[in-house]
Amino acid sequence: MRLQKNSFAVISLAGVLAGLAGIFVVQAENARVTYKAELSSLNSKTIGSSARGEATFTISGDQLTIHVNAKGVSPNMEHLQHLHGFAKGDRKSECPTTRNDTNGDGIIDIVETEPVAGTTMVPFHDDPISMEMVKDTYPTAGTDGSYSYEKTVSLKALKAAFAVKVPGQRLDLARRVVFLHGVPASTKLPAAVASLDDIPAQVTLPIACGEIKKVRD
Numbered sequence: 001m002r003l004q005k006n007s008f009a010v011i012s013l014a015g016v017l018a019g020l021a022g023i024f025v026v027q028a029e030n031a032r033v034t035y036k037a038e039l040s041s042l043n044s045k046t047i048g049s050s051a052r053g054e055a056t057f058t059i060s061g062d063q064l065t066i067h068v069n070a071k072g073v074s075p076n077m078e079h080l081q082h083l084h085g086f087a088k089g090d091r092k093s094e095c096p097t098t099r100n101d102t103n104g105d106g107i108i109d110i111v112e113t114e115p116v117a118g119t120t121m122v123p124f125h126d127d128p129i130s131m132e133m134v135k136d137t138y139p140t141a142g143t144d145g146s147y148s149y150e151k152t153v154s155l156k157a158l159k160a161a162f163a164v165k166v167p168g169q170r171l172d173l174a175r176r177v178v179f180l181h182g183v184p185a186s187t188k189l190p191a192a193v194a195s196l197d198d199i200p201a202q203v204t205l206p207i208a209c210g211e212i213k214k215v216r217d
């Protein structure tokens with residue numbers, strides 16, 4: 001009789017534990033995961049202002065919300081902004097420093113960032129999933145030299161588009177960096193400043209960078 005009682009107690013306890021485990025699983029699925037990058041200025045001497053800000057990536061279920069706040073950028077113009085990273089291997093990207101001005105022209109250009117940061121991966125404009133880098137829907141700074149960008153996409157769709165664009169790589173935000181680009185077309189730059197394809201160097205000039213870190217809520 002006593003044994004039966006104990007067995008019943010054990011079974012009841014198991015039931016309670018199973019119930020609790022179920023609650024924890026549900027909570028984990030609903031939990032938000034946040035990644036953040038503090039953006040620090042690059043090439044501020046050339047630009048005459050220190051661009052800075054913050055990029056956050058909030059994942060909730062299949063929703064990824066990308067949020068970029070920028071200050072101190074050249075006003076009244078569009079600014080390219082992207083996720084950069086290494087297309088091969090598992091190397092973690094870093095933001096460049098003056099040491100990366102390898103041709104010594106006083107400017108860290110986009111090509112000089114590649115050895116430490118990798119290449120352009122995801123555009124932050126009106127349609128990141130399109131993976132189109134050349135588009136005129138990047139954010140435009142106001143007269144006060146600031147902007148706020150926010151876009152929510154399907155994480156599944158972004159990962160799928162990413163896998164096509166960068167074969168063999170995962171999105172892996174914690175290994176990537178965020179770059180802001182662009183100075184006015186009228187900005188005089190040394191001839192040695194390099195750019196990508198036929199894009200003027202003023203458009204791709206890095207003005208801020210931040211390494212993405214996972215944030216514990």
Ligand SMILES: [Cu+2]
Pocket residue numbers: 080081082083084120179180181
């Ligand atoms: Cu970029």
